[in-house]
Amino acid sequence: MVMTSPRSAQDAIERVRQSAHATVDKDLHRLEFCAMSTLCRVNFHGVAASIARDFQRDVVTWVGQFEARYSRFISDSLIGRINAAAGEHWVETDPDTDRLFALCHELFFFTRGSFDPTALPLMKLWNWKAQPSTLPSDESIRTALEIVGWKKVQRRPGGIFLPERGMALDLGGIGKEYAVDCVMNMAMERGIQNVLVDFGHDVRVRGHAPEKKFWWIGLDDAAAPGKCWGGVALTDHAVATSGDYLRNFVVNGRRYGHIIDPRTGYPAFNDCRAASVIAPSCTIAGLLSTSICILGARDGLQLVELHPGAAGAILTETTKLYSSKFHEYIPA
Numbered sequence: 001m002v003m004t005s006p007r008s009a010q011d012a013i014e015r016v017r018q019s020a021h022a023t024v025d026k027d028l029h030r031l032e033f034c035a036m037s038t039l040c041r042v043n044f045h046g047v048a049a050s051i052a053r054d055f056q057r058d059v060v061t062w063v064g065q066f067e068a069r070y071s072r073f074i075s076d077s078l079i080g081r082i083n084a085a086a087g088e089h090w091v092e093t094d095p096d097t098d099r100l101f102a103l104c105h106e107l108f109f110f111t112r113g114s115f116d117p118t119a120l121p122l123m124k125l126w127n128w129k130a131q132p133s134t135l136p137s138d139e140s141i142r143t144a145l146e147i148v149g150w151k152k153v154q155r156r157p158g159g160i161f162l163p164e165r166g167m168a169l170d171l172g173g174i175g176k177e178y179a180v181d182c183v184m185n186m187a188m189e190r191g192i193q194n195v196l197v198d199f200g201h202d203v204r205v206r207g208h209a210p211e212k213k214f215w216w217i218g219l220d221d222a223a224a225p226g227k228c229w230g231g232v233a234l235t236d237h238a239v240a241t242s243g244d245y246l247r248n249f250v251v252n253g254r255r256y257g258h259i260i261d262p263r264t265g266y267p268a269f270n271d272c273r274a275a276s277v278i279a280p281s282c283t284i285a286g287l288l289s290t291s292i293c294i295l296g297a298r299d300g301l302q303l304v305e306l307h308p309g310a311a312g313a314i315l316t317e318t319t320k321l322y323s324s325k326f327h328e329y330i331p332a
Helices: 009-019 047-071 080-085 094-109 138-145 174-188 282-295 297-306
Strands: 019-025 028-035 038-045 153-154 160-161 196-201 202-206 213-218 228-234 239-245 249-252 254-257 276-279 311-315 321-324
Touching: 009 028, 009 047, 019 047, 028 047, 028 202, 038 047, 038 174, 047 080, 047 174, 094 153, 094 228, 094 282, 094 311, 174 196, 174 202, 174 239, 174 282, 202 213, 213 239, 228 239, 239 282, 276 282, 282 297, 297 311
Parallel strands: none
Antiparallel strands: 019 028, 028 038, 038 196, 153 160, 196 202, 202 239, 213 228, 239 276, 249 254, 276 311, 311 321
16 A cells, blocks of 8 residues: 655645545454544444445545644644744643643653654654655754753643744644554444454453454564564453664764653664553553653663553563563463
């Protein structure tokens, strides 16, 4: 599937709709489409054909509207309008968006600032696709840091304001994962008991796979991308993996990954190559896996242990580290 950047909110909605493809094999319904620059899959079974069709249609419509509303790459999206109004005026928001920003606020503090939706000015400085690879200057990073900081953002019910010119929001840190959780909620509202939602390998499941007791989810191997070093058996949980093994560049012998530490302005550089986290929601799983990559293995494991229901596995250059509950998800 070819993924193109939409020019407008309506383009995004139409592109997602046109990319959708649904099949059914015996009782297993499969839906695939492109959204948020990734391949999205929703598999489920045990429902009538009419319920399946309505659910698949509603998922495609909702995800298309979600991207159209919250993508920073779309100028007339809500995020695009908020960023364009930085330093100038407030932008009106709806209750759903207020709840999303309230979640951002909670997660910013929980992750000790390693998750910061205002980090976009820093992210734009680091282009891992550039040829040849170049490093931004220390001065440009210091300048960008001056307009980064979630604490600067002003919010009220029905409105948000970025008080300094150049400030900008990017919800990429939780966007796909939050959408996964919302689609799972849509399935639960329709009484669908057995479902897998996978947006770019951010996964949440409910119930079990056909003729199984659980859903089996492979964990990507940082040393051999595209292959799995292991897997976990899940039901009613989510799993997400983060790391710098796919998107990075090397300058003067040092690897610079795409995960930026918003507290320093530089890519995370520590002993963590990849982190996989299991949690009750995909939003939390994705947030914790990324935070581990920023905080490092030791502090990252401590953060996982602090969150009820979470478990994690961390790959370093030399070993694998596990939280106390991770082995509960590996079948005997």
